[in-house]
Amino acid sequence: MDYQRFVDEQIAELCRSVGGATAINALSGGVDSSVVTVLGHRALGDRLRTFFVDDALMREGEPKRVVGRFAKMGITVEVVDARKEFLGALKGLTDPEEKRNAVTDAFYSKVFGRLVKETGAKFLLHGTILTDIEETVAGIKRQHNILEQLGIDTEEAYGYGVLEPLKTLRKDGVRKVARLLGLPPEVCERMPFPGPGLATRIVGEVTEDRLRTVRAATAIVEEELADSGAFQYMAVLLSDLATGIRDNKREFAQIIVVRCVDSVDARTATAVRLPWEKLERICSRITEIEGVNRCLYDLTPKPPATIEYV
Numbered sequence: 001m002d003y004q005r006f007v008d009e010q011i012a013e014l015c016r017s018v019g020g021a022t023a024i025n026a027l028s029g030g031v032d033s034s035v036v037t038v039l040g041h042r043a044l045g046d047r048l049r050t051f052f053v054d055d056a057l058m059r060e061g062e063p064k065r066v067v068g069r070f071a072k073m074g075i076t077v078e079v080v081d082a083r084k085e086f087l088g089a090l091k092g093l094t095d096p097e098e099k100r101n102a103v104t105d106a107f108y109s110k111v112f113g114r115l116v117k118e119t120g121a122k123f124l125l126h127g128t129i130l131t132d133i134e135e136t137v138a139g140i141k142r143q144h145n146i147l148e149q150l151g152i153d154t155e156e157a158y159g160y161g162v163l164e165p166l167k168t169l170r171k172d173g174v175r176k177v178a179r180l181l182g183l184p185p186e187v188c189e190r191m192p193f194p195g196p197g198l199a200t201r202i203v204g205e206v207t208e209d210r211l212r213t214v215r216a217a218t219a220i221v222e223e224e225l226a227d228s229g230a231f232q233y234m235a236v237l238l239s240d241l242a243t244g245i246r247d248n249k250r251e252f253a254q255i256i257v258v259r260c261v262d263s264v265d266a267r268t269a270t271a272v273r274l275p276w277e278k279l280e281r282i283c284s285r286i287t288e289i290e291g292v293n294r295c296l297y298d299l300t301p302k303p304p305a306t307i308e309y310v
């Protein structure tokens, strides 16, 4: 595939579709939304406003890091504090699909609905990739960003059109485009992080307390496995509790699963054979987190598992 041609065509297509109107996009900092941000700015300049939506489901320190990185590239990113909206929408939900629906609705209807009104934008640029569409259409799992392919007319439902310049690419293709656009290595090689964020790493209800726990575990796993070369690695909080001993007393506490997989395009994945010493170190650090007394390593390939837990 000629990626330079792909870039030129997508820029021309964005110009044509948006015309003289204004567009908005949400940048999470991942490679997909970063590529859309750069393509969009090349096509539309100031007529594209880029927002970082702080949905409470992000990793430690993420908003500041992303804004700083794009400022260096001359792109302004506006931060929207939507933490209350997302936590409110997720309250009481335990079913994976209901949680995804809540995140989708908070994103597209509440937050973008408001941003579209405030900015007068007619279009939302979105980093949907081919794998998201395929898995959703096949009924494997509804990725949070799939709307049109499920028959949802965004114009009618939310009042804006959705443009998806990456919808013919898989992750490996997006990375090639990112390199071509001159994005920094920490973006091009960045491991995937799901749109619904840490909500996909919590089995059961998403609460501020449980987010704090999984966020702390995520920071440890990401630090310890940064040099693993794996496709993706993460910490997951289960909804079961397990018996343990702390300060010579019985305690009933939470369980964290560590997942580290190799994959090319996320369609299939296998667990990485991590060194035992590394696993022991991660286990020891994770069980120091308050309220966690067990740490497991997941060996399951995709399929039959998916990469995420929700």
Ligand code: XMP
Pocket: 135, 141, 142, 143, 144, 145, 192, 193, 194, 195, 196, 200, 232, 266, 302, 305, 306, 307, 308, 309
């Ligand atoms: P699964 O869990 O389906 O994940 O094997 C495949 C890849 O997609 C990421 N992922 C998502 N990305 N919205 C996204 O933007 C989502 O709803 C979503 N769910 C999963 C996941 O992290 C993995 O890289």
